[in-house]
Amino acid sequence: xxxxxxxxxxxxMGTMIGRIVDEAPDLELVGGVDVREGTLFGTExxxxxxxxxxxxxxxxxxxxxxxxxxxxxxxxxxAARNNVALVVGTTGFSPEQRETIRGAVEGHVxxxxxxxxxxxxNIFWKLVREAAxxxxxxxxxxxxxxHRYKKDAPSGxxxxxxxxxxxxxxxxxxxxxxxxxxERKGEIGVHAIRGGDIVGDxxxxxxxxxxxxxxxxxxxxxxxxxxxxVRAARWVSGREPRIYTMQEVLGL
Ligand SMILES: NC(=O)C1=CN([C@@H]2O[C@H](COP(=O)(O)OP(=O)(O)OC[C@H]3O[C@@H](n4cnc5c(N)ncnc54)[C@H](O)[C@@H]3O)[C@@H](O)[C@H]2O)C=CC1
Ligand SMILES: O=C(O)C1=N[C@H](C(=O)O)C[C@H](O)C1
Numbered sequence: 001x002x003x004x005x006x007x008x009x010x011x012x013m014g015t016m017i018g019r020i021v022d023e024a025p026d027l028e029l030v031g032g033v034d035v036r037e038g039t040l041f042g043t044e045x046x047x048x049x050x051x052x053x054x055x056x057x058x059x060x061x062x063x064x065x066x067x068x069x070x071x072x073x074x075x076x077x078x079a080a081r082n083n084v085a086l087v088v089g090t091t092g093f094s095p096e097q098r099e100t101i102r103g104a105v106e107g108h109v110x111x112x113x114x115x116x117x118x119x120x121x122n123i124f125w126k127l128v129r130e131a132a133x134x135x136x137x138x139x140x141x142x143x144x145x146x147h148r149y150k151k152d153a154p155s156g157x158x159x160x161x162x163x164x165x166x167x168x169x170x171x172x173x174x175x176x177x178x179x180x181x182x183e184r185k186g187e188i189g190v191h192a193i194r195g196g197d198i199v200g201d202x203x204x205x206x207x208x209x210x211x212x213x214x215x216x217x218x219x220x221x222x223x224x225x226x227x228x229x230v231r232a233a234r235w236v237s238g239r240e241p242r243i244y245t246m247q248e249v250l251g252l
């Protein structure tokens with residue numbers, strides 16, 4: 001049995017992950033962490049201030065974190081201190097926070113960290129890379145749409161798209177929305193839409209003369225992210241202590 005603690009346990013993703021873990025015959029949900037006390041499918045949820053003592057008491061194999069960037073950094077450090085493997089879906093990290101996470105994880109615990117745990121998005125990223133290799137002279141616009149409660153913009157998935165485009169095309173200038181007089185040059189346009197209960201849409205437009213190619217992914221249910229994170233939790237336990245991608249989990 002793989003023992004799992006969920007951090008962000010009372011949130012949209014944490015609750016869904018808790019249910020999947022609770023129902024899985026090969027996994028044991030041993031509790032949760034959030035900003036306040038509560039319960040998660042019959043297990044105890046403790047405030048984040050008590051995370052160290054809770055990990056020592058419950059001895060989970062894996063901590064799954066879907067919170068907010070600053071909180072996730074502290075939870076990751078706590079997991080590493082207590083020798084607990086990690087699955088991290090939280091987005092919105094600054095470059096400095098990413099470095100802190102790298103320092104806490106590398107050589108200490110295995111961690112799958114991904115801005116998107118859906119199988120479809122991991123394939124979509126591969127398609128974007130392939131298109132960028134062939135269509136580097138086309139104009140490129142990245143668009144993402146999410147629900148009204150999302151805290152970070154652009155989405156983590158969109159930032160991963162930009163990293164892929166940078167790797168294939170060099171670091172082009174990014175223009176975040178356009179207003180007033182604008183003249184298109186070689187930049188990559190980036191657009192974030194927020195509204196209603198949109199689960200998560202991403203598209204990359206490659207626009208040339210007389211033709212466009214648009215590669216897009218739409219999530220209809222958060223279950224695609226939650227199921228991917230649980231798949232990563234099964235995979236990560238017992239691995240070498242370093243950061244892994246979801247593509248490695250999926251063997252892509
Ligand atoms: N990688 C992926 O596939 C996906 C990533 N996400 C990311 O996951 C994160 C959470 O998303 P949602 O569940 O929609 O947000 P949410 O706001 O519904 O849930 C976040 C939860 O974290 C809790 N929290 C805040 N500080 C905490 C702390 N110090 N320790 C423990 N819990 C704490 C909040 O109280 C809340 O219950 C966001 O960064 C989002 O972008 C969301 C969906 C998929
Ligand atoms: O906050 C969300 O909801 C999502 N966040 C992730 C991101 O920032 O890319 C993944 C998914 O799109 C849903």
